[in-house]
Amino acid sequence: MTDPFTLERRRRAIHGWLLLSPALVMLSVFAFYPSFATFVTSLWSRGTRRRPSEFVGFENYQYLFEDPTFWLVAWNNLLYAAVTIPISITLALAMALWANAKIPARSFVRTAYFTPAILPMIAAANLWLFFYTPSFGILNQIGGLLGADPVNWLGQPSTALWAVCAVTIWKEAGFFMIFYLAALQTIPPDLKEAAEIEGASRWTYLRRVVLPLLMPTTLFILINAMINSVKLIDHLFILTKGGPSDSSKLILYYIWENAFAYFDRPTAAAMTALMLAVLGALAAFQFLMLDKRTHYR
């Protein structure tokens, strides 16, 4: 005979797994299996009607590394991250400090900062088209008033990527501001008084008191910004389509293009596998860095 205690434990285990099973099935079908399949696909050649797909080991990766477009796209993505992440975080901090201070028209200021965050990326891109269009775009009209020559912002390799970055920063900064704003409101006001009594300048107070207290928030935002620098590519479809001559193409867009425009699944899979590796490293970084002292209770 099994004792009641064991029975109860077994009952709990069965209930637990039953509760988990719907989510686990969906996760397996749409996350774990596709991740695994990505790796497998990346090891096989691209099948054609005449030559069926065959196992080629790491050949697809080798081709990828020999493809100059891949390196250009990877470099673009690195630039995209290196520009959008620090600028949007800095802006977010400034916005939060201002939106938290006693300034006139504060609710207008807050709303203005945050509104872009809730627009679809596609809509944001449409709005910015108006700024960038060569003949009558607003940027060129303003430039014209100042005597500058018109610039084809989206149509030349030297500016296309920056134009794309600007839209991302516009979308992200207000979103990140919210997190800073919340963190700022948890800082006790006595700290500020104490700093004033000690004769610390506002700048010193900001640098020595506020910024360290905001550190966990900054890390949280940083992780989010890094993930966004991989996945925020919707506006490319409207603004540049990755051009001209791949100068504004980002990795996820290149994956999409390979898979759904060139029908080259193995190459797309190899790139996806590399991207998963980068995201995995990011996950490990987060678990190590943020393990104890984050927002996660």
Add this chain to the structure above:
Amino acid sequence: MSRFVEPALAIVLAIVWISPLVFAAWAAFHDVSDAVNFRLMAPLTFDNFRTAWEGAPWLRYFLNTFLLVTLILAGQFLLCTLAGFAFAQMEFRGRDTVFILVLLQLFILPEVLIVENYRVAASLGLLDSLLGIGSPYMASAFGIFLMRQAFKSVPKDLDEAARIEGCSTLGVLWRVYVPAAHPTYLAYALVSVSTHWNNFLWPLIVTNSESARPLTVGLSLFGAPENGVDISVISAATLMVVGPLLLLFLLFQRQFAQAFLTAGVK
């Protein structure tokens, strides 16, 4: 002196930040030739909205997006409630290992897995359907994590009291935990709806007819250069698409901000 500099900067930045939306709104109500030449006194017109509205099956797109976000939210509520409850309040072997696996999915973004997810959706016959767009997002690791945190903070006494009253496990979940986690559900709903209302890449890949196409994909097709619509009409269409969500946001601004916080910070 410096007392005025910072508020001035803050307000200038706010004006810069809102200006793309303001320009689009202004252009949408003016004839395109007036809009591109900035004739500020030009007469207002609704023609752009009329042209935009007739240019695409927007009603269908609106309906699709509405059904899509509802479907995803319903799926997420169901799956994440059950799984979050198991992770928070049931004790059994293997639970913590599985939880780490689930957390991994926070980094395996559905956006990145488009290539293989497309094959999965194809083999399940889900292409060009709302279910096909929604399925990859339903078992959201983020949602499971969020519900787990919410359920963990429910006092154990309530749970035990309900069990003594004769509630089954699911009964306790439904009568005690779900009502107690009400604010988390609201926050999660706002975040989920605004995320999926705006989602583009995966719906673009999965759909190929207007029967399941959501607003974002419809808008991108409508504005495509080969469609030959001018910037005023694009502005009008864009405003129509973002209008409902924007209105909702302006009405419930505080709740929106609070929702993103609850979802992000906890």
